[in-house]
Amino acid sequence: MPILACAIIKYSLQHGNLPKEATLAFAIFGMLKIFQEDDYESGRYWGDVVRSASKKHRALTNSKVCITGPLLVLCLSVDIWSKPAREISQELLGHYNYAFGAGQTDAAIISLQMAYRFSLHGGDSLALLTASAMERLQLTVSLKIMHIELYLDDRTHPQM
Numbered sequence: 001m002p003i004l005a006c007a008i009i010k011y012s013l014q015h016g017n018l019p020k021e022a023t024l025a026f027a028i029f030g031m032l033k034i035f036q037e038d039d040y041e042s043g044r045y046w047g048d049v050v051r052s053a054s055k056k057h058r059a060l061t062n063s064k065v066c067i068t069g070p071l072l073v074l075c076l077s078v079d080i081w082s083k084p085a086r087e088i089s090q091e092l093l094g095h096y097n098y099a100f101g102a103g104q105t106d107a108a109i110i111s112l113q114m115a116y117r118f119s120l121h122g123g124d125s126l127a128l129l130t131a132s133a134m135e136r137l138q139l140t141v142s143l144k145i146m147h148i149e150l151y152l153d154d155r156t157h158p159q160m
Contacts, residue, residue, distance in 0.1 A: 005032065024070040027047070027078070034081060072110065072114070075088050096111035
């Protein structure tokens with residue numbers, strides 16, 4: 001993984017930023033700085049680079065393209081060393097909302113699951129989290145079913 005991340009970073013520096021690929025490589029690089037060199041400051045720096053690049057990409061393209069993967073890597077491997085659990089939980093809920101709005105239900109479910117884990121670590125009530133989780137999961141499942149139905153409808157009735 002380190003070699004792949006470095007190769008992607010080198011390629012993006014030579015040919016221009018590739019929003020999704022480069023940000024994931026930068027996030028992995030930040031994670032590696034922490035885990036292999038115990039360099040928390042450097043890991044945080046690369047995390048800030050990823051957040052900045054993601055915001056710029058979203059603003060420039062005005063798109064619903066979701067760069068959730070790199071941001072999840074940051075929350076779950078870089079931010080845990082410098083942010084409180086509740087703050088990470090709130091950030092993950094933001095990723096859930098963004099991924100859900102972009103139609104990326106798999107990323108939304110992972111973000112939601114991890115957000116609730118960090119909420120528990122932050123001291124939130126299990127009863128409140130359970131009620132909230134059930135509502136959000138029902139909404140996510142209904143969206144996934146709707147996407148599957150649209151996909152099947154497009155396959156059975158192709159447009160000419």
